[in-house]
Amino acid sequence: MKQPHRSADNGDGTYRNPVLHADWSDPDAIRVGDDFYMTASSFHRVPGLPILHSRDLVNWTIIGHALARLEPEAEFQAPQRGGGVWAPALRHHGGRFRIVYPDPDRGLFVTSAEDPVGPWTVPHALKTGKGLIDPCPLWTEDGGAYLVHGWAKSRAGINNRLTVHRMSPDATELLDEGAVVIDGDALPGYRTLEGPKFYRRGEWYWIFAPAGGVTEGWQSAFRSRDPFGPYEGRIVLAQGGTDVNGPHQGAWVDTADGSDWFLHFQDKGPYGRVVHLQPMRWGEDGWPVIGDGGEPVASHAKPCEGGPVAAPDAADDFATGIGPQWSWQANPEPHWGNADSGLRLACLPSDGDLRLLPNLLGQRLPAERFQARTLLRLDAGPGARAGLAVVGDTYAWIGLERTENGVDLVYRVREGGAEEDAAREPADDVAAIGVDVDAGGRCRFLTGAVPRQVGPVFQATEGRWVGAALGLFATTADLLVSGTAEFGPLRVTEGRAGDYEG
Structure with a gap:
């Protein structure tokens, strides 16, 4: 779809x-x-x-x-x-x-x-x-x-x-x-x-x-x-x-x-x-x-009458592969991920900086105001993370992190030095996550079947000669830990979302 x-x-x-x-x-x-x-x-x-x-x-x-x-x-x-x-x-x-x-x-x-x-x-x-x-x-x-x-x-x-x-x-x-x-x-x-x-x-x-x-x-x-x-x-x-x-x-x-x-x-x-x-x-x-x-x-x-009304896809059901709107941040390897009835990304070792993560799968912000929603399941050991991010010279993401004590829903932001928690709460292995982007690139990260805002608003920034990317990723901080993150269909709609629980 x-x-x-x-x-x-x-x-x-x-x-x-x-x-x-x-x-x-x-x-x-x-x-x-x-x-x-x-x-x-x-x-x-x-x-x-x-x-x-x-x-x-x-x-x-x-x-x-x-x-x-x-x-x-x-x-x-x-x-x-x-x-x-x-x-x-x-x-x-x-x-x-x-x-x-x-x-x-x-x-x-x-x-x-x-x-x-x-x-x-x-x-x-x-x-x-x-x-x-x-x-x-x-x-x-x-x-x-x-x-x-x-x-x-x-x-x-x-x-x-x-x-x-x-x-x-x-x-x-x-x-x-x-x-x-x-x-x-x-x-x-x-x-x-x-x-x-x-x-x-x-x-x-x-x-x-x-x-x-x-x-x-x-x-x-x-x-x-x-x-x-x-x-x-x-x-x-x-x-x-x-x-x-x-x-x-x-x-x-x-x-x-x-x-x-x-x-x-x-x-x-x-x-x-x-x-x-x-x-x-x-x-x-x-x-x-x-x-x-x-x-x-x-x-x-218009210059002339042509084909049907169209625009580059942003949403993706990942039913027959990864859509052409997506790109990696470096030359990809086959084991990074695949898609048929959903997107599966391998949890790969990372130092934690999403700007330098080769296996971040990203696309252009598709409109001035839009909402993106997906379902995330994390199946990996302690130290593994996966989520939905907005990445420029600064970045923020919402997703799941496996710890020694279970799974947390986390909202993390990097605006200066190190990446830091902006919100954290206990969670299950599966979470509905999303982001609403408003005029000027103001981002509200969300969770729940009935979306509620998690943490403060994040102001998106451009990257190096490029705009910010809407990205999906999976990593691990432990070389001995493996696993996968599964993302359901990414739903993207244009316009302001309106009110949701704060």
Whole structure:
């Protein structure tokens, strides 16, 4: 049983923003025929490079991932928070889908597939080195092939500039050393120019790129008659008088009837980088006009009529496996867990820090306000724990802990140093647990068939370049103790829960 979840489709030919109120960071999208496909940053999460599908740019579903595991295998056996897969670019050329993505500690890589569902090829290194980020390829009608990318100061020591290379038509190698074509240091007020997307329209080469930082920045567009410049630019989307902070980094997409649209993200702290859809048109001066005169729109007529109302699943009955909305914090092992008529997680040794737990199974917070409920059974010896967590730079969880004297229901929080009890009470081997998340990421952890709040409200926080995760886990503090935790269906509904026992 899959439960319906939030769609941005109003059902009357219009939509509301954000079209995806979840952490689909650094989105890039394309149209192939009447179908739209999107990918996004996945950072340390496994599987990586999610693939989403839509028929109207509003209703999206997850159809798979391009990366089953992260390489090098040994280095991603533990969570690499802030590392892994940064902003990718998705393109379709010569009958193949290609994703070029960066690992900021290793270089730029490309993977391809005939079908976006997969299988995808083993990633091939296109350019190695530290601090190479945000690549995007471009193929032109005259047979040219190019690649633009940015720089991460944390690894390369430089940023705020964009580099263009000539590329082989099959995207297997770069053909020159590259040249900086836009230097943000030379542009008044520019900082952190990054996230470029490369296009061609008529005689103009276009680079769409954000600047100013993810929380306060803007979206710019640059154009030149030569891929190596010189480029002229202007700001084409900014917050203005709206409540959409830092609108930038995304994709220009057209529809089959020729209308133009722009997908971009907005950083919302614990929710991560949520995705907005803006109308776009070309002004009389030849420059793109995005949103309402350069400011984001809250709602608009849909780009086109497509398939049924849909949104990525959050609920999961675990009847036929683990749904595609879930990811691990490192490359998984077969013994970590399985699902058929429920989810069973092995209680694996841990030092107790959920942020560094490879076998935490997590998903994006799926809406601004939502409720999550599940049933937990702990079948393990003393020192074993299992529960439902909200994990960012800080975290909290509710669940069961086996002690020498029996089983406790525990609510534990880590906001500064060590993880600490916020509530503890005797319990049975089975407990109904849940969390209600309210506006701004305020979390109330619950227990009982008739839910009652346990302990104080917890304020969720973002992680390293990602939003907080809704997670399930099972651990043990004793290497000699084994066992399992069984989770029943995870029920997720959008909206505020209302009153419950306090």
